[in-house]
Amino acid sequence: MQGFALYPFDPPGDIAALRADLRAWLASNQPQDDVVSRANCWASFDPDFSRALGAAGYIGMTLPARYGGRDRHPLERYVVIEELLAAGAPVGAHWIADRQTGPLILRYGSEEQRQRYLPGIAKGELYACIGLSEPSAGSDLAAVRTSARETAEGWRVNGQKIWTTGAHLSHVMLTLVRTEEGSERNAGLSQLLIDLDTAGITIRPIIDMAGNHDFNEVFFDDVLVPHGALVGERGQGWKQVTAELGLERSGPERYLSSHALLVALIDATGPDPDPALATLIGELTAEMWTLRQLSMSTAAKLAAGEDPMVEASVVKELGNAFEQDMPRRVQAIVTSGWDDENDLAKLLRALLIASPSFSLRGGTREVIRGIIARGLGLR
Template sequence: MATTDIVFADGELDEIRSTVRALTEEWHRRGLFEPRSDSWVRSFDLEFSKELATRGLIGMTWPARYGGGERSNVARLAATEELLRAGAPVAAHWIADRQIGPSILRHGSDRLKDEILPGITRAENLFCLGMSEPGAGSDLAAVRTVAHRTEGGWRLTGRKIWTSGAHKATHAYVLARTEKAERKHDGLSEFVVDMSESGIEVTPIVDMAGEHHFNEVAFDDVFIPEHRLIGVEGQGWRQVVEQLSFERGGAERVLSTYPVLSAMIDACSPADEPAALTQLGTLLARLGTLRRLCWNVARSLDQGKAPVQEAATLKLLGNEFERDVISVARELLSGNDSRPDSVFGQALLASPGFSIRGGAADVLLSIIAKQEARA
């Protein structure tokens, strides 16, 4: 498979890349998975996630007491790039590893950390995201799901939609309103909800290809124990904005269509039309720049920062890049196969979600503009 590596003078990163490549190549050679676009959402294999766990590739940046590897976010980026490059089946652990674990580490109680984090590093605690609602998509502050105080905790009632992997998750992260406030951004709280609790109904949302990874989730008076609150009651908005840095600033924002880009690289030759080679070369140059932005976000996280604006910039530019990969592939891949199970067809069907999940373009532009206003 073709690659476009940026080489850093760091033996640790080389070791990580070699480890992940050897594993993905072995599983591919044995026919255990086929590379696919959007694998971090659409390709679920719990056994592969457990294999990564045994090699210390989940929770890589976390403290050892929780099963983590105490490595840098830059080291984690090296691993995630290789997994996405291979189109590997990582959906089982991705959300928990990418953002829920780091959020609990920053804001959770010691009890919550001890209870949840080791299970994530073992690929046993699998999370889905209860953020968007039927009436609150990119505008998360408009959520209407509520959590009322009760003896020993809260009672949760509401609906969440586009909840990837909810039918397989052991836990849900849920953003809910815990108090009425004049500003819609106030009075929100974050919770960890056990998906085995009574009162939870998961309804599948099947996509155009007949695949089921999206869901609508209804919570009807679901009990949440006191210690399952993440951080401070009513301060959820500040925390969720920080959490979205983890969601928006990763390599999945630029490498979800890498199997298609790789197919174009493998298919090209010096005899191709100059215009075609220029299009492909431009995409590769843009990818190099976007990967550097990923590196910058990872470095900021290693410095203890919450790179909200940088992550929003990466996601905005990454969305445009991934759509352009599909557009160029439509022209350059000879005999373009648009069947749902083809390399191109998978990316094409996934593409409508690129610009929505994690925040629509107008939301991202607003975040970036606020950064510029402060500069």
């Protein structure tokens, strides 16, 4: 049994100075986007901003300096991400590359891969997507069918990925494939770094109910990629993916996706709130603070080299419940109409439409609860 344990930690360095420096930088460099774009900032694609953020040293912070990084502590990066999301900065272009792809390449990749990809990630100029879900393997990643057959020329990849965020804007996909013919479930899986301009790749948009294009279908038709595209060990893709998803599931986005709505609610309330409204604001603030402490403690375990799969899953499960429930709880008590154009009404409309998807990204709640149960020895 893996168990579950979170503990206090001492943040490294001068966190207050880091926050102050970043806030000053954002005051001079952050685009003045509309309130809904700021609330959805992790999906807002702005290459110029990402490039400027990289030049200022706020991307690839934990990477070694020899790969273009800053040799900073993971919890310092956590604070930077927290500040960027709270400010609504458009981090979508570099988001996945900085959060998942870079750390995974550093941990499992070859020296050639590190030198090829990490400097561009740290500069905010190389964008990545994650190829996991398939039409028959959405929440069940172990059912992946996309195959990669090794030949004298390289890997021949055939199959399809779906719900791939940002594939149409990315340079490279970290792709989970089945490299062992006849293997089943989580055995025989590997990861390949595939350049998305390679011949035989087709990317088709998926437009969501709000009219946004974040997701894609990606088709691989006898795509040839070099032998050196293999990340880590052949057949160890499942182990590597679970480590990667720990980075996705435990970050500050788990409690900041609906943060802008809480801020707008407080701004609209004024100094003499209705008792029911004051109670709701207090409840939401306390829940967000609790999630923040859980998330930071999990990040501290990751920084210490531990594998907090259960803890990260708990953060995601509780965070999903919080960020999905908040719009409904606010809707039940505020007086803004659906057609109003104030910030509170705009954000409430946007989040009521978007929040059902929050529990899908990074694994459904059912899958996450199964991980927690197994980790606690309950199944």
